[in-house]
Amino acid sequence: MIQVIDAERCTACDICVNVCPTNVFDKSDGIPVIARQGDCQTCFLCELYCPEDALFVSPFADAPQAIDVAALKEAALLGSYRRAVGWVEESRHLRAADRSFRLFGH
Amino acid sequence: MTKSLGRAEKLSSSAGSVVFDADVLVLGGGPAGAWAAISAAEHGARVVLADKGFCGTSGATAAAGTGVWYVDPSPERREAAMASREKLGGYLQDRRWMARVLDRTYAQSNQLADWGYPYPSDDDGRPQRNSLQGPEYMRLMRKRTKQAGVTILDHSPALELLVDGNGVVAGATGLRRQKGDRWVVNAKAVVIATGGCAFLSKTLGSNVLTGDGYLLAAEAGAEFTSMEFSNAYAISPAFGSVTKTLFYSWASFTDEQGSVIPGASSKGGRSVIARALRKGPVYAQLDEADAETQRHMRLSQPNFFLPFDRTGIDPFRQRFPITLRLEGTVRGTGGLRIIDDGCATTVPGLYAAGDAATRELICGGFTGGGSHNAAWAMSSGYWAGQGAAEFARQLGTTIGRQAFRRGTVGLRSGSGRALQGGPLARSVQDEVFPYELNYFREAGRLGGSLRRLDALWTDASDADAPDEEELLRAREAAAMLATARWMYRSALARQESRGMHRRDDYPEPDDRYRHLVTTGGLDDVWTSARPLASSQFSEAAE
Numbered sequence: 001m002i003q004v005i006d007a008e009r010c011t012a013c014d015i016c017v018n019v020c021p022t023n024v025f026d027k028s029d030g031i032p033v034i035a036r037q038g039d040c041q042t043c044f045l046c047e048l049y050c051p052e053d054a055l056f057v058s059p060f061a062d063a064p065q066a067i068d069v070a071a072l073k074e075a076a077l078l079g080s081y082r083r084a085v086g087w088v089e090e091s092r093h094l095r096a097a098d099r100s101f102r103l104f105g106h
Numbered sequence: 107m108t109k110s111l112g113r114a115e116k117l118s119s120s121a122g123s124v125v126f127d128a129d130v131l132v133l134g135g136g137p138a139g140a141w142a143a144i145s146a147a148e149h150g151a152r153v154v155l156a157d158k159g160f161c162g163t164s165g166a167t168a169a170a171g172t173g174v175w176y177v178d179p180s181p182e183r184r185e186a187a188m189a190s191r192e193k194l195g196g197y198l199q200d201r202r203w204m205a206r207v208l209d210r211t212y213a214q215s216n217q218l219a220d221w222g223y224p225y226p227s228d229d230d231g232r233p234q235r236n237s238l239q240g241p242e243y244m245r246l247m248r249k250r251t252k253q254a255g256v257t258i259l260d261h262s263p264a265l266e267l268l269v270d271g272n273g274v275v276a277g278a279t280g281l282r283r284q285k286g287d288r289w290v291v292n293a294k295a296v297v298i299a300t301g302g303c304a305f306l307s308k309t310l311g312s313n314v315l316t317g318d319g320y321l322l323a324a325e326a327g328a329e330f331t332s333m334e335f336s337n338a339y340a341i342s343p344a345f346g347s348v349t350k351t352l353f354y355s356w357a358s359f360t361d362e363q364g365s366v367i368p369g370a371s372s373k374g375g376r377s378v379i380a381r382a383l384r385k386g387p388v389y390a391q392l393d394e395a396d397a398e399t400q401r402h403m404r405l406s407q408p409n410f411f412l413p414f415d416r417t418g419i420d421p422f423r424q425r426f427p428i429t430l431r432l433e434g435t436v437r438g439t440g441g442l443r444i445i446d447d448g449c450a451t452t453v454p455g456l457y458a459a460g461d462a463a464t465r466e467l468i469c470g471g472f473t474g475g476g477s478h479n480a481a482w483a484m485s486s487g488y489w490a491g492q493g494a495a496e497f498a499r500q501l502g503t504t505i506g507r508q509a510f511r512r513g514t515v516g517l518r519s520g521s522g523r524a525l526q527g528g529p530l531a532r533s534v535q536d537e538v539f540p541y542e543l544n545y546f547r548e549a550g551r552l553g554g555s556l557r558r559l560d561a562l563w564t565d566a567s568d569a570d571a572p573d574e575e576e577l578l579r580a581r582e583a584a585a586m587l588a589t590a591r592w593m594y595r596s597a598l599a600r601q602e603s604r605g606m607h608r609r610d611d612y613p614e615p616d617d618r619y620r621h622l623v624t625t626g627g628l629d630d631v632w633t634s635a636r637p638l639a640s641s642q643f644s645e646a647a648e
Contacts, residue, residue, distance in 0.1 A: 021159030021168070021314050023261055023283050041313035042347035043169035044409055048241055059413035061308045061347040077416065084408035085241060096224035099402035100237035104173060106355045 001040035002057050003067045005031055006078065009054035016046040016055060037064060044081055053079030114152040114257045114291075123288040126257065128154040129498035130491070131277055131293035133264045133319055135161025136168065137480065138460020139299035140247035141214065141487025142494070146297070147254040149495035154291045155256050156280060158263035158300070158578075159314050162248035165301055166436055166461070166479075167240045169311030170350070171407050173477035174484075175468075176215050176236040177208055184208055191478075195439075195470025196604035196615060198332075198622065200639050203467035206447075210485035218243070221250060237406070238480065240311075262289055263318065263578050266513025267296065267326045267456075274501075275326060275455035276509040281578060292509065294498035295455045297490045298323050298442060302435035302461040303589040305538050306531055306582075309340050309431040310349045310409075317435070319462045320592075321585035323442055325512045328451045328458075329626040331443040331636070332466040333589075334596035334607045337544045338437035338473050339380065339430035341372060341390070346413035349431060351475075353403055353410060356395040360425060362386050377608070380430055380541040389425035432539055435589065436461055437479070438606065439469040440596070443624060448493025449486050455497055459483070459490035466622060471605020514628065515567045515588075516580040525569035527579030533562055534586045538593070547597050548610040556594050560631075562587055567629065592625045599623050599633040 002024055005016075010031040017025040017032050021043065026035035042061040056072055058065045072078050079088070086094030114128035130146040132139045135157030143155040157164050177187040188204045215235045219225055223246055225233050251258060264280040268290075277293040300319030304312035320330065340349035354372035359379060361367055367388065369378040382388045395403065400422055404411060414421045435441060442451050442458035444467075449457050460483040469478050511517075516525045537555045538544050566587060572580050600623055602616035603609050622636045 017284075018260070019160045019163050021164040021311075023159065039313075041308055041311065043163070043311045044412060045163040045169055045241065045311075049163070057412075059343075059346045059348075059416045061345065080415070081408065081412060084404075084411075085239065087241075094405070095239075095242060096226045097405040098171070098226045098234075098237050098239055100171065100173065100406040101226070101228065101234040102402045103352065103399070103406060104236065106352075 001037055001042050001061060001064065002034055002046060002055065003065060004056035004069055004072070005034065006054040006069060007031060009052045009078070011052055013051065015049050015051065019049045020046050047081050048085065048087060053082065112152055113255050114154045123290055124282070126154050126289070126291045128152050128291055128293045130295050130297065130494045131156065131291045132297045132299055132491070133278060134165070134299035134301060134460070134462065135258065136165030136299065136301055136460060136483070137244065137247060138462070138483035138487040139297070140244070140251045141484055142297045142299050142459045142491035143251050143256045144254045145488045145491025146495040147256055149492050151495035151498055153256045154259060154293070155251060156259040156262040156264055156278070156289065156291065158261070158318065160260045161251065161258050162244050164314050166311045166315060167483070168244040169409070170240045170476070172238050172240060172480045173475065174211065174215060174236050174238055175208065175474065175477045175481035176211055179209070179212060191472065191474055192470070194472045194605070196472065197620060198466055198470035198605065198638065200467045202639070207468050207481055207485045210488055211481040214484040214488060218246070221246060236477070259289060264322060265577070265581055266511050266517060267322045268292070268509035269326050269512050270507050270509055273327070273454060275453060276504070276507060278322070279511065281574070283578070286574070292504070294501045294504055295457060295494035297457040297459055297494050298462045299459045299487065299490070300462050302438065302441060303586060304434045304436045305432055305535055305586050307432040307434070307539065308347045309342065309433050309436070310347050312433065312436055315436055315461070316582040317585035317589040318582060320442065321581065321588050322513065323451065323453065323456060323458070324588060324626060324628055325514050326453050326456060328453045328456060329443045329624055330440060330592050331464045331622055331624050332471065333435070333440035333592040333625050334600045334623060335440050335466070335471045335605050336435045336438035336593045337606055338433040339376065339545060340433050340437070341376070341379070341428050342431050343413050344387070344427035344429040348410055348413050349433070350407055350410045353392060353407070354390060356392045356399065357390040358393050360389045360391070364425070376430070377545065380545050383430060384541060387427050390428045391423070391425045392421050393423070395422055430541070432544070434538070437473045437475070439465040439471060439473060440593070441465065446493070447489065448496065449490035450493055457490040457494045459486040471607060473606065515584040516569070516577065517571050519570045521568050521570050523569050524572040524576070525566055525580040525584070526572065527576055527581070527583040530562065530566060530583035531579070531586060534559070534583065534590050538590050546608055546610050549598065552594050552598050556591065556598070559587060559591050559594065563591065563629070588628060591631045595631045595633050596623045596625045
């Protein structure tokens with residue numbers, strides 16, 4: 001579930017508030033807040049839409065986890081999903097890299 | 107196709123609610139809803155699309171990747187595509203519908219290519235259109251929906267349908283969650299594209315799918331079909347949400363001690379996994395994938411690897427615990443019964459598309475997986491949008507028409523006790539998650555479960571509307587409850603095993619049940635048998 005909105009990176013654009021399908025975030029006077037963490041369905045889409053790589057969704061779907069944000073940055077895990085699907089300039093070619101046609105019918 | 111006449115009109119925006127006037131209202135903004143909205147607009151309608159979450163991220167597709175039942179139009183290939191799953195589906199499919207879905211999916215997929223969807227090419231440069239990346243696909247669909255002139259209401263779950271004095275659907279009303287008020291859309295036709303019901307199991311992207319559209323359609327008198335085919339479970343890491351069962355066809359499955367579980371498999375051996383999970387933990391390892399396959403997997407489904415990369419597990423070289431998450435009717439084949447080629451339901455002015463509608467026509471009693479559901483979403487979305495636009499046009503002016511709210515459970519007051527969605531949802535999960543109740547069915551256990559579910563329904567329908575904050579959760583839980591009762595009542599009626607429906611007390615298919623089961627009702631749930639279209643035709647020919 002969603003664990004981190006990194007205050008250093010977040011620009012309060014509120015895109016995550018808008019795109020979250022289960023309405024987990026609330027706007028605030030500053031950066032958004034994780035208002036309903038228990039409603040998070042661990043779909044990773046807020047991360048994908050965050051233009052600043054400021055969000056981190058823990059893969060643990062059922063329970064909150066303690067997260068070391070410095071370690072995430074160290075391991076380049078913030079924004080890793082965006083890079084993997086080609087939603088950043090340097091990996092745009094990955095948008096058309098789907099090789100499912102080689103996997104079907106196994 | 108005619109060009110859209112214009113946008114839906116915003117009539118007023120007084121304190122507490124916003125009112126729109128439209129020809130067609132589409133409920134749900136996943137693939138089926140987006141295709142329906144675009145199609146209705148292309149056929150001349152003024153369209154509003156209301157999504158519970160955000161059109162573009164909502165639903166089972168946006169978070170995932172999906173195959174698409176896209177088959178080149180050569181007669182041999184089409185024949186093979188139709189024949190390949192007929193046995194698995196229990197011979198309940200309808201060949202005429204399979205053929206028209208293959209045609210329509212081919213056209214819609216090629217339309218996506220024209221719109222700029224980045225389809226990959228194979229090594230010979232031939233485009234490959236039998237798979238879609240969910241985030242990419244749905245981002246494009248949102249863009250095209252807006253460009254078609256559709257008014258999109260995000261974070262706007264529908265609560266109930268409006269129906270006129272003649273029983274014709276006249277719109278809907280719901281919440282604007284982020285604005286803290288209500289919406290009303292007066293419309294000449296409504297398309298239900300709210301998806302299936304996965305009972306808040308956290309199977310990928312599916313927690314918005316709680317059967318909401320079923321409930322409000324049922325309150326207007328709609329019927330359902332094939333609801334017994336509703337016990338699909340998907341493999342995921344035990345701790346995570348990412349379900350991609352395809353990749354587990356390269357897996358070995360082991361028990362706590364590391365011994366291979368005989369017969370366990372993602373295909374044809376998932377019930378073995380379910381039985382093993384009742385005894386203890388089950389582990390998987392994708393050890394049959396060679397280096398090239400591993401590379402293809404990473405490129406094809408980046409999100410599959412998030413739970414592993416973020417926990418330091420190498421799924422090809424290490425065992426990890428798995429579970430089965432209920433996908434319910436999302437990957438079942440049941441849903442709203444449609445009665446014509448334009449995806450009309452039994453209620454005038456009400457149409458259904460995507461997973462909210464039955465997929466029995468192309469899948470019979472066994473899921474065709476994402477591939478068939480994706481094809482069905484494109485096709486039924488297109489037809490439902492067209493059908494609804496046509497209905498709206500023929501209806502003509504509706505000025506002065508009175509509309510009545512049809513909502514029931516969770517929306518009334520009088521008892522002094524508010525409906526609590528959270529506890530009710532958990533009580534329903536207790537009846538539909540357990541493998542011994544839902545995966546492996548038996549008359550005594552189904553009957554016991556139905557008695558408890560019926561009691562929950564009596565209790566819920568006596569309760570008051572909760573506070574605005576809790577209203578959505580209460581309606582979701584009530585929709586889950588209604589869905590579970592249609593599922594189990596239909597499962598009791600089918601005294602055989604066919605498709606994904608398994609009865610411990612009737613383990614074999616029985617020719618006397620080669621028909622479809624219709625169900626419906628809220629306070630009193632009923633079922634009846636319906637002949638297959640093919641048998642009707644053969645009788646007529648005699």
